[in-house]
Amino acid sequence: MKKRIIIILFIIMLLVTGCGEKKEKLILATEAGFAPYEYYSNGEIVGVDIDIAKKIAEELNMDLVIKDVAFDSIISEVKTEKSSLGAAGISFTEERQKEVDFTTSYSDSKQVVIVNIVSGYTDISNIHKVAVQLGSVADTFISEVYPNMEIVREKKFLAAIQDLKDNKVEAVVMDELPATKLMTKDMEMLAEPLVVDSYGMIVKKGNKKLLDTCNKVIEELKNSGEIDRYLLNHMGVEDESVKGNGIVERFYNSVIYDGRYKYILQGLRNTIIIALGAVVIGILLGSVSAIIRNIHENTGHLKIMSMLSKGYVDLIRGTPSTLQLMIIYYVIFKQTNINIVLVGIMAFGINSGAYVSEIIRAGISSIDKGQWEAGYALGLGYFPIMNKIILPQAIKNILPALGNEFITLVKETSIGAYIGIVELTKASDIIASRTYDYFFPLALIAIIYLIITIVLSKLISAMEKRLNNARS
Numbered sequence: 001m002k003k004r005i006i007i008i009l010f011i012i013m014l015l016v017t018g019c020g021e022k023k024e025k026l027i028l029a030t031e032a033g034f035a036p037y038e039y040y041s042n043g044e045i046v047g048v049d050i051d052i053a054k055k056i057a058e059e060l061n062m063d064l065v066i067k068d069v070a071f072d073s074i075i076s077e078v079k080t081e082k083s084s085l086g087a088a089g090i091s092f093t094e095e096r097q098k099e100v101d102f103t104t105s106y107s108d109s110k111q112v113v114i115v116n117i118v119s120g121y122t123d124i125s126n127i128h129k130v131a132v133q134l135g136s137v138a139d140t141f142i143s144e145v146y147p148n149m150e151i152v153r154e155k156k157f158l159a160a161i162q163d164l165k166d167n168k169v170e171a172v173v174m175d176e177l178p179a180t181k182l183m184t185k186d187m188e189m190l191a192e193p194l195v196v197d198s199y200g201m202i203v204k205k206g207n208k209k210l211l212d213t214c215n216k217v218i219e220e221l222k223n224s225g226e227i228d229r230y231l232l233n234h235m236g237v238e239d240e241s242v243k244g245n246g247i248v249e250r251f252y253n254s255v256i257y258d259g260r261y262k263y264i265l266q267g268l269r270n271t272i273i274i275a276l277g278a279v280v281i282g283i284l285l286g287s288v289s290a291i292i293r294n295i296h297e298n299t300g301h302l303k304i305m306s307m308l309s310k311g312y313v314d315l316i317r318g319t320p321s322t323l324q325l326m327i328i329y330y331v332i333f334k335q336t337n338i339n340i341v342l343v344g345i346m347a348f349g350i351n352s353g354a355y356v357s358e359i360i361r362a363g364i365s366s367i368d369k370g371q372w373e374a375g376y377a378l379g380l381g382y383f384p385i386m387n388k389i390i391l392p393q394a395i396k397n398i399l400p401a402l403g404n405e406f407i408t409l410v411k412e413t414s415i416g417a418y419i420g421i422v423e424l425t426k427a428s429d430i431i432a433s434r435t436y437d438y439f440f441p442l443a444l445i446a447i448i449y450l451i452i453t454i455v456l457s458k459l460i461s462a463m464e465k466r467l468n469n470a471r472s
Contacts, residue, residue: 025084026084028050028067029069030045030068031074032068033157034047034089037087038050038087039433039434040263051230059216072134073419075100085201086201087202090200090201090202091198101211103200103202103211106201107231108199113127114164115188124146128149129169129170130173131153131172132152132153133156134154156433157182161183250440253435254431255431266422267425270413274423278344278345278413281345281350281352282348282351282409285349289354289357290361290364292305293310294364299382325344328346344421356402359398362398364386366397399464400460403456407452410449411453417429
């Protein structure tokens with residue numbers, strides 16, 4: 001059994017890490033839902049910021065690697081050296097300057113106010129509820145200048161626009177260029193911009209070599225007019241998808257056109273790999289933790305280890321899994337350039353282990369104490385009794401609960417997007433960022449999760465029947 005587990009873990013590590021030759025990389029952290037600066041096209045992230053980053057990588061003779069993360073995670077990525085460079089239309093602010101170093105500005109932008117045409121609003125001072133992207137300049141500006149205004153903070157601009165469509169807010173405040181891509185015909189932009197700001201890239205504080213190289217390249221591109229050409233090029237990109245609002249056209253645009261189904265397949269692959277790896281780690285950790293505590297309860301031995309096991313369970317069950325994932329990635333592996341899928345496996349495995357521990361403990365406790373006494377009367381020790389008498393019965397009792405934990409684990413992998421893992425939910429976000437239509441991506445992802453859940457439930461039921469037949 002141990003050999004099988006080791007082989008499974010080894011295969012998973014090969015799948016997520018690969019076995020190619022290591023090369024020096026320039027890792028760019030971005031949020032690829034911000035056209036024309038960064039967006040998905042033909043299965044890859046492109047845009048003005050990407051073109052600039054490619055020139056910087058050429059200057060440094062490095063390979064550019066692009067990492068798509070949440071906008072509010074970009075500064076953490078750069079601070080912890082998970083990424084070398086950050087860019088996503090990031091505006092200079094004094095608060096950000098304390099955390100990272102900014103390059104010279106390469107583009108100016110206006111923060112504009114978008115409203116529904118029928119609303120009749122002409123000035124933001126009459127608006128009471130707005131949507132913004134979390135951590136953006138608009139978020140900071142409105143918080144400081146309009147403290148009484150209700151703010152809905154969304155992870156993506158597209159979600160903010162959807163709030164306006166659904167009349168959940170009265171306005172959206174965002175950058176002008178992406179606004180021109182996201183606005184619909186029943187929306188309008190107020191005449192006066194809220195604030196004018198400049199974009200720069202960010203590097204780790206004190207990384208003078210990289211900062212100087214970035215500034216040199218940006219200045220050369222600005223002086224030659226190349227950045228203006230980048231901007232015109234990406235502003236002029238038109239989606240050649242099938243026009244129309246019918247079900248067939250929307251499905252084609254969301255799933256088939258431009259190979260968008262590939263994002264879903266990638267997300268499904270990562271979801272399954274993380275779930276399988278995490279369940280193996282969870283069962284190992286949970287079993288060890290449960291047995292240690294059971295030994296202490298029955299014999300009084302292993303007191304310190306039992307206390308540590310209980311502390312582990314209390315800590316994991318008492319904190320959100322999102323927080324655990326971010327601590328493992330940004331704190332524990334701060335100085336290590338580790339594969340994010342492997343981080344997901346470890347984080348979810350550690351989280352699952354705490355719940356599995358309690359499930360196994362409950363299963364062991366459900367076995368009548370008389371069976372322990374009978375085992376001791378036959379001259380058996382603790383481990384033979386546990387292995388041959390208690391565990392076989394306990395496993396039958398806890399199998400439904402263990403199956404439920406695995407199903408929950410599969411769905412919980414959706415929070416992996418916080419550190420840039422392309423899992424199923426992230427795949428739907430990528431597609432929606434290009435189609436501006438959430439319905440089919442979300443519906444398809446929901447169906448996939450439902451199918452996985454049904455298949456797992458059937459497998460668990462089959463295992464229960466086999467155990468019942470074996471017992472008979």
